[in-house]
Amino acid sequence: MAGRVPRSRAEQLAGYRRVLEARDLATSPDRLRVLADDEVGPVRVWAGLSPRTPPDALERLAHDEDDYVRRIAMLHPNTPEAALRHMAALETVRAGDRYFLDRETIAHHPNVSRALRNALVGEGTCRDRRECRESKSMWRNRSLKLQRRLSGGAGSR
The missing domain is CATH 1.25.40 (Serine Threonine Protein Phosphatase 5, Tetratricopeptide repeat)
Structure with missing residues (x-):
């Protein structure tokens, strides 16, 4: 690899x-x-x-x-959540508090536990805490956009 x-x-x-x-x-x-x-x-x-x-x-x-x-x-x-934790920790090491792109996405992932989500939000992960409710729509939208772009489907622009 x-x-x-x-x-x-x-x-x-x-x-x-x-x-x-x-x-x-x-x-x-x-x-x-x-x-x-x-x-x-x-x-x-x-x-x-x-x-x-x-x-x-x-x-x-x-x-x-x-x-x-x-x-x-x-x-x-x-x-799985263990993989999400790993990726969040990796971004923390690389970026500190300069940016939270992956951690913000992970905070909205459907497999993230409430404890991990609260820890990420507590670190300042979400730009707008009002959007950091239990809704997973932000994660879904990012996931769908990426999949459309990679598959060459409609809405890939």
Whole structure:
């Protein structure tokens, strides 16, 4: 997974076939577990976007070296709270109180516990505390926008 770039045409085509496999909604959760560990970043991205990706694979994607892959995992509705905690802690280390982009999204994730949500809000995560009620609409909107953009669907602009 460590940023290896395919060198031969055959490797490029094999990576492309795995991307198509990860995008296929019929791909099994077991196969998505394998694809979540792929050396090709776009394969991991599409594995993270699949609604069939199991929580243990999403946990691994949340620890990925690639920021984009981690963000995809953060926006998946089945990402377990332990992975969300990890991503929030990672942003805290990197950004401190300069910005809270990931933590604000995590605070509205459907799998976040009340305790974690309250801790994130207490740190000043939400720009407008009135919007930081129990509503998950902000998370849903961000998640849907990203999925539309990646799939090339309507509303991707």
